[in-house]
Amino acid sequence: MSSDEIVIVGGGLAGAKAAEGAREAGWEGPIRLVGSEPYLPYERPPLSKGLLLGDDGPQAALTAKDGWSRTFDVRLELGAPVTAIDLAAHTVRIDSADLPYARLVLATGAEPIRPDLPGADLPGVFTLRSLDDALALRDRLVPGARVAVVGASWIGTEVAAVARQRGAEVVLLGRGSVPLEKVLGPEVGGFYGSVHASHGVEVRLGPDVVGIERSGEGDDARAAGVRLSDGSVVEADVVVLGLGVRPSLSLAKAAGLAVEDGVLADATLRTSDRDAWVAGDIASHAHPSAPGGRRVRVEHWGNALNQGLAAGANAAGADRPYELLPYFFSDQYDVGMEYSGWPFGFDETLLRGSLEDGEFVAFQLRDGVVVGGANVNVWDVNEHVQTLIRAARPVRREILADPSVDPADWPRLALA
Ligand SMILES: Cc1cc2nc3c(=O)[nH]c(=O)nc-3n(C[C@H](O)[C@H](O)[C@H](O)COP(=O)(O)OP(=O)(O)OC[C@H]3O[C@@H](n4cnc5c(N)ncnc54)[C@H](O)[C@@H]3O)c2cc1C
Incomplete structure (x- = not known):
């Protein structure tokens, strides 16, 4: 043919x-x-x-x-x-x-990953990937609903924010010590943890989820909470699995x-x-x-x-290499952020601006070279972060940390 x-x-x-x-x-x-x-x-x-x-x-x-x-x-x-x-x-x-x-x-x-946990297929347990998933979940995020969000990365934190804004009681569960730790590190992850706590989300990280609690039998069976590896149970009518x-x-x-x-x-x-x-x-x-x-x-x-x-x-025949850097954005409450960088890890976070003010740029460095950067409630800087990443050269930390330096001057002044 x-x-x-x-x-x-x-x-x-x-x-x-x-x-x-x-x-x-x-x-x-x-x-x-x-x-x-x-x-x-x-x-x-x-x-x-x-x-x-x-x-x-x-x-x-x-x-x-x-x-x-x-x-x-x-x-x-x-x-x-x-x-x-x-x-x-x-x-x-x-x-x-x-x-x-x-x-x-x-x-x-x-x-979405659906873990092989007892009760993970009960009514009331949601994953979020499709339009149908979102519409079904939205119906359940009502004032007073008790929502357990399992997984404190992007989907989990965004769902926790929306559930809270819709008036639900929300517990955010996951590994690590702060939300988003793997992608953003402890400082910026800690910032997100504080933002959620200040909006009334209970952030309970550490113990693993070992099962979904059930209430009712047969056609009446539904999720009633989340059992954790420390033996405790978080009661919930809605369980959202945000596990990647x-x-x-x-x-x-x-x-x-x-x-x-x-x-x-x-x-x-x-x-x-x-x-x-x-x-x-x-x-x-x-x-x-x-x-x-x-x-x-x-x-x-x-x-x-x-x-x-x-x-x-x-x-169609263009035959051109694809060279753009990985880029990401997230919106939670009134916190907007953009991120560019390689997904291979970093060993240092350098801040420009303050976590307390909620407006900052967090540069991710590896061996003194910028490999990623998140700008949080600071705009029109991501292209300059990308220039630093592309340069792949050690930077002068004091220049990047100085809020008085114009981001357009970062490449000229900060690249050693
Ligand atoms: C809830 C949610 C929020 C997100 N928020 C952000 C964000 O804020 N920022 C960000 O940067 N990224 C975000 N992402 C990630 C981003 O949406 C994905 O990276 C993006 O959708 C990937 O696009 P894709 O086309 O590769 O795959 P998909 O969007 O998954 O599309 C693939 C399509 O292929 C179809 N398909 C699969 N198999 C077959 C088959 N055999 N035959 C025919 N069709 C098939 C699927 O049904 C699907 O419709 C979010 C993702 C989700 C789920």
């Missing part, structure tokens, strides 16, 4: 942007976007923010607004999971039909693509098959400037957006 079509598997942000990227790069052949969810491609960040809060409806989350498929001339197959890919025959299977493709973009995203995600790799693996913790891709996001590209949460990318030539897999919005555009353009 021969085809002149680009087929994109996965109707999330990366998939939708791949279609745009292919058109912008001049692809004149047909493009088909196949997604298992029944909705037009939408963005997930609002699901733990405005949409969960009730400020926005589903329409606000759409990546592909009305008219999108006409504008980019994309044929949409929604509610249509691809069950197999035959790389040699250049076909993807939907239902029992084998659709031919000329070039393939894979963007199947990720699924697993990339959806089964299709790629079964097709025979090279896969490790993600689908392996070269600098241009091309997979081990010369007619298949990859983008978003599933891509394990040979980033041209990652320290030590390490592979990078990023589970963030900016990465899905920009890699989607790049993978689509490259499938």
